[in-house]
Amino acid sequence: MTPTLAVESLRGVEVHVWYPWVGTLDEVMGRLAEQFTRDNPWGIRVHVRSAGSSMVLADWVESGQPDGETPHGVVAPPATLLTWHLRDGRMRPLNDWLNDGELGLSEARRAEIPLVFWQSDQVDGWQIGLPAQRSATVLVYNLTWAAELGFHAPPQTPEEWREQACAAAAANRRDADRTNDGTGGWLVNTDPLAALTWMRAFGLRHEWDASTERLRFNQPAALAAWTFLRDLVDSGCAWVGRDPSPYAYFAQRRALFYSGEVLDLAFQQQVMRRQESVDVWTVRPYPGQDKPLVMISGLSYGILRTTPQTELATWLFIRWLMEPAQQAALVRAGGGYPMGPSTAALLEDYRASLPVWNEALGLIPIAQIPPNTPAWRQAQWVLQDAFAQALQGTTPRESLPAILEELDATLAEVVQGF
Incomplete structure (x- = not known):
C-alpha cells in the first residue's frame, strides 16, 4: 500500500x-x-x-x-x-x-x-x-543522604538496595524527629509499570503467551520479586505514604528512594527547591537479575x-x-x-x-517495553490490585502464591475480547 x-x-x-x-x-x-x-x-x-x-x-x-x-x-x-x-x-x-x-x-x-x-x-x-x-520507570535515589548513611555508591543488586533501605529506615527511627518514625527506605508504589519492572528485574519472561492469548504472571520470578518487596515492608524498610505523590516525602528524607518515572524529574526538582533541600539526587535502573533495566x-x-x-x-x-x-x-x-x-x-x-x-x-x-498486546490495557489494573494486595501487611505472606494464581485466572477472564 x-x-x-x-x-x-x-x-x-x-x-x-x-x-x-x-x-x-x-x-x-x-x-x-x-x-x-x-x-x-x-x-x-x-x-x-x-x-x-x-x-x-x-x-x-x-x-x-x-x-x-x-x-x-x-x-x-x-x-x-x-x-x-x-x-x-x-x-x-x-x-x-x-x-x-x-x-x-x-x-x-x-x-x-x-x-x-x-x-x-x-x-x-x-x-x-x-x-x-x-x-521510563526509574528508581529516584538520594545520593547525599546515602553518603551520610555510609554508602558512597548507588546500590547495584537487590540485596544492596535492601541494605540501604533498612539503614535509612533505622536512621529515621533513631533521630530526634518522632514524626518521621516508620518512614525511610523505599516508598511503596503499586503502579502497574513499577510492579512489572520489579518482576522483570527478578527474571519474569514471556508473560504474554501469543499462542493462547493469555498473560501469565504466575512464575517463580514474580513470586521472588513480591517476596523481596514484602520483606522490605515487613521489616520496616519500606512504607506506604498517605499522599500519593512521592515528591515531598523524598525531599524531606522520608524515602531514600522511590519508584518514579522520567516524567517526574522536573516536578521532583521543583519540590526539592521549594523544600529548600540541597541534597544531590539521581535516577537508577531497577537491579536486574542479568542486567539492570527500565520500562x-x-x-x-x-x-x-x-x-x-x-x-x-x-x-x-x-x-x-x-x-x-x-x-x-x-x-x-x-x-x-x-x-x-x-x-x-x-x-x-x-x-x-x-x-x-x-x-x-x-x-x-x-x-x-510492557507486553505488546491490547490485553495490557485492562490487565495492568488487575496486576496493580494483586500487587497492592501482596504488599499489604495484613495479607498473610504465605498467600502470595495463591494471589499470583488468582491473578492469572482473573486475567484469563478480563482480557477476553482484547
Whole structure:
C-alpha cells in the first residue's frame, strides 16, 4: 500500500486531534496547531482538544463525545491504539507513509529515534502509532543522604538496595524527629509499570503467551520479586505514604528512594527547591537479575480511519509534530525523553537546568517495553490490585502464591475480547 492521493487536494481539509494532555502541554499543543494551520503549504486546518485524561479520551472515541465531534488523530497509550487496531479496525497503519520518499520521515530521522520507542506501537509487522511522548520507570535515589548513611555508591543488586533501605529506615527511627518514625527506605508504589519492572528485574519472561492469548504472571520470578518487596515492608524498610505523590516525602528524607518515572524529574526538582533541600539526587535502573533495566511508558500519535484526504492531512500534521523543533517544545512543556539526538540538541538549556534528566538519557539502551498486546490495557489494573494486595501487611505472606494464581485466572477472564 503506497500513498497515491495528491496533496493538492487537501486545501481546506479540517483535522481534529484529541489528546489527554492538560495545563502547559495543552497550551503548547494549541500553539503548535495554530502554527501548522498558519504555515502549512497545503491549506490544512487543525483543531486540537484535550480530553483531560487517557481514560476519558478512550471513552469519547469508543462511546462518542457529547457534542458529536469525532477525532481524526489521537494521542493515546500504545495499548489503546493496539486495541482499536486489532479489535475494532479503527486505526490506519502508518508503514506506507513512514517509508514514502516524499511524504514520510527520512531514513536518517527514523534511525535516530531509539528502536524501543517504536516497538510499543508495532504489531504483526504494522506500525500503528508514532512515539509522541516517552518516559521510563526509574528508581529516584538520594545520593547525599546515602553518603551520610555510609554508602558512597548507588546500590547495584537487590540485596544492596535492601541494605540501604533498612539503614535509612533505622536512621529515621533513631533521630530526634518522632514524626518521621516508620518512614525511610523505599516508598511503596503499586503502579502497574513499577510492579512489572520489579518482576522483570527478578527474571519474569514471556508473560504474554501469543499462542493462547493469555498473560501469565504466575512464575517463580514474580513470586521472588513480591517476596523481596514484602520483606522490605515487613521489616520496616519500606512504607506506604498517605499522599500519593512521592515528591515531598523524598525531599524531606522520608524515602531514600522511590519508584518514579522520567516524567517526574522536573516536578521532583521543583519540590526539592521549594523544600529548600540541597541534597544531590539521581535516577537508577531497577537491579536486574542479568542486567539492570527500565520500562518504557508514554503516549503515541495515531490516525483513525476516515477518508483518504483527512487521513493524509492528519498524517502531515503528525509528521510535522515529529520534527525536532516541535518535539523539543513538547519535552520542555511535559518532560520525558527526546526523540533522538536532533531533538536533544535543541534542549541543551533544559539539560543544564535538570542535570538528572541527562542521567536518565543514559538508561535508554537498557529499556524494555510492557507486553505488546491490547490485553495490557485492562490487565495492568488487575496486576496493580494483586500487587497492592501482596504488599499489604495484613495479607498473610504465605498467600502470595495463591494471589499470583488468582491473578492469572482473573486475567484469563478480563482480557477476553482484547
